[in-house]
Amino acid sequence: MSERRCDVVVVGAGPAGLAAAVQASRAGAQVLLIDQSIRPGGQFWRHAAEEHDADPGRWHHGWSTYTALASELQAAVDAGDVEYLCGHHVVTAQQISPAQQIGSAQLQLTIQPVPELAAGARGLMTVRAPAVVLCPGAYDRQLPVPGWTLPGVMAAGGIQAFIKTQGVAPGRRAVLAGTGPFLLSAAASVLQAGGEVAAVCEAANLTGWVPRGAAAALVPSKGAEGAEYIRLLAKHRVPYLRRTAVTAIHGEHRAEAVTLSRLDSNGAVIEGKQRYLDDVDLVGLGWGFVPQSELVVQCGARTRVDVDGSLIGVVDVHQRSSVEGLYLAGEITGVAGATAAVVEGRIAGRAAAREAGYTTGGARQLAAAQRDKVLRVNHRAFAQAMHRAHPLPEGWESWMQQDTVVCRCEEVPYQRLKEAAQTLSAQEPRGLKGTTRTGMGWCQGRMCGTAASCVARRSGAEGAEESAVAVAKRPLAAPVRLADLAERDPSA
Numbered sequence: 001m002s003e004r005r006c007d008v009v010v011v012g013a014g015p016a017g018l019a020a021a022v023q024a025s026r027a028g029a030q031v032l033l034i035d036q037s038i039r040p041g042g043q044f045w046r047h048a049a050e051e052h053d054a055d056p057g058r059w060h061h062g063w064s065t066y067t068a069l070a071s072e073l074q075a076a077v078d079a080g081d082v083e084y085l086c087g088h089h090v091v092t093a094q095q096i097s098p099a100q101q102i103g104s105a106q107l108q109l110t111i112q113p114v115p116e117l118a119a120g121a122r123g124l125m126t127v128r129a130p131a132v133v134l135c136p137g138a139y140d141r142q143l144p145v146p147g148w149t150l151p152g153v154m155a156a157g158g159i160q161a162f163i164k165t166q167g168v169a170p171g172r173r174a175v176l177a178g179t180g181p182f183l184l185s186a187a188a189s190v191l192q193a194g195g196e197v198a199a200v201c202e203a204a205n206l207t208g209w210v211p212r213g214a215a216a217a218l219v220p221s222k223g224a225e226g227a228e229y230i231r232l233l234a235k236h237r238v239p240y241l242r243r244t245a246v247t248a249i250h251g252e253h254r255a256e257a258v259t260l261s262r263l264d265s266n267g268a269v270i271e272g273k274q275r276y277l278d279d280v281d282l283v284g285l286g287w288g289f290v291p292q293s294e295l296v297v298q299c300g301a302r303t304r305v306d307v308d309g310s311l312i313g314v315v316d317v318h319q320r321s322s323v324e325g326l327y328l329a330g331e332i333t334g335v336a337g338a339t340a341a342v343v344e345g346r347i348a349g350r351a352a353a354r355e356a357g358y359t360t361g362g363a364r365q366l367a368a369a370q371r372d373k374v375l376r377v378n379h380r381a382f383a384q385a386m387h388r389a390h391p392l393p394e395g396w397e398s399w400m401q402q403d404t405v406v407c408r409c410e411e412v413p414y415q416r417l418k419e420a421a422q423t424l425s426a427q428e429p430r431g432l433k434g435t436t437r438t439g440m441g442w443c444q445g446r447m448c449g450t451a452a453s454c455v456a457r458r459s460g461a462e463g464a465e466e467s468a469v470a471v472a473k474r475p476l477a478a479p480v481r482l483a484d485l486a487e488r489d490p491s492a
């Protein structure tokens, strides 16, 4: 197993990671930037599959921010100040024990080439550094619904990703359902890609924004973006249905129709307030995002449950976690969008470079750091308001049927989960995993974790935090070949 060292390691080349790497390198640190994708940009600035796309910024907001960061990164790579290791997974992250410490390195990562991108390259590598910035982003949060395993049903983020890479909508006539402003963004992309949108169903009653107007006004660009989507939806006469959810998806071999249900103030289905909508071949479900917290949990850093119910890393104003040398930026510290991720990345990059012994003084830098502090606070306040205005509907289980599959990898139906939670005292996700195999498959609970936690918690006494940590506890962040594990130096 080979080993390398540097001053600052940045994990993730999305908005947060790009900003962190560029900032740390500006301060003079030798940076290693690792990302499992082949090109930088993360989920937000996802690239077209076609390398020489004539208009690569077509589907993106903030594209000029991306091009500025990407060209500064390239210049730093060319100068030998940054090593950009794309197509590599970070599999584990841990603190180095005092007995194993050599030099100033405090943290150690194990990385491996992503098999499908690496053309035969194999094996695990170790990286040690005095400072690590984790920016692993988030994945789509899902709630199961009868029919959600049919072809034609996608996560709202998956629809965005598809359109950004392929340039076409993955269906002809779509319904977007769930909660949060991201549904508007996904619906707008479907329209712009030439698809039709039959309805956008928002589970929340938007009155939740009313007492939070002041927080919303702190980030005017978000309001402008929302208005842009609403204008587009109005132009295409797309109905925007509040307190409504897709509570069943119908079709023999693929999605063909949906049931739309009115929800009560608890998010439960109101009997008699359902309607059938046919001629639908694309259903996009989006219930927000879940931060990828397994590397943070592996390091033993402090976590907490955010207002949207997701597990996030706790940081101070410098994005410093509770673990020496470990910094966190972007969605991992709370889902707040790409602009907030860039700001936090810059703050973390500066602080990590300082940790590695590089100072970032100068009047201009200090002024920039001060501006970032204010931006960070504003974006965080906006995000908290957004999460409170768009909660997960408490009563989502009212639309489940006994045979609705919850864990898709292991094909575990809702009924088995309920029975295990009630009769086997499997009152936390790990207990459910052991008794029903929920969350044990390929995705390691990323798809079913939210639902399994809700079911377990309703039957048991475990709190939201323990439950979220149990879902996020993954000893490996990506699958590893047994042969590679066997070759690993046991002392490393």
Ligand SMILES: Cc1cc2nc3c(=O)[nH]c(=O)nc-3n(C[C@H](O)[C@H](O)[C@H](O)COP(=O)(O)OP(=O)(O)OC[C@H]3O[C@@H](n4cnc5c(N)ncnc54)[C@H](O)[C@@H]3O)c2cc1C
Binding pocket: 011, 012, 013, 014, 015, 016, 017, 034, 035, 036, 037, 041, 042, 043, 044, 045, 088, 089, 090, 091, 135, 136, 137, 138, 139, 140, 157, 158, 160, 161, 185, 289, 292, 329, 330, 331, 332, 336, 337, 338, 341, 477
């Ligand atoms: C599928 C999807 C689509 C989205 N589309 C939009 C959109 O169109 N508009 C919008 O406003 N928001 C979108 N979002 C939300 C968006 O992710 C964030 O607002 C923004 O990208 C956050 O930036 P980030 O740097 O924190 O994370 P990301 O952009 O997610 O970047 C994280 C990076 O870390 C890498 N990574 C993660 N784990 C590892 C690991 N173990 N080893 C190596 N690399 C790793 C990933 O490959 C990724 O490149 C989307 C989210 C998802 C999940």
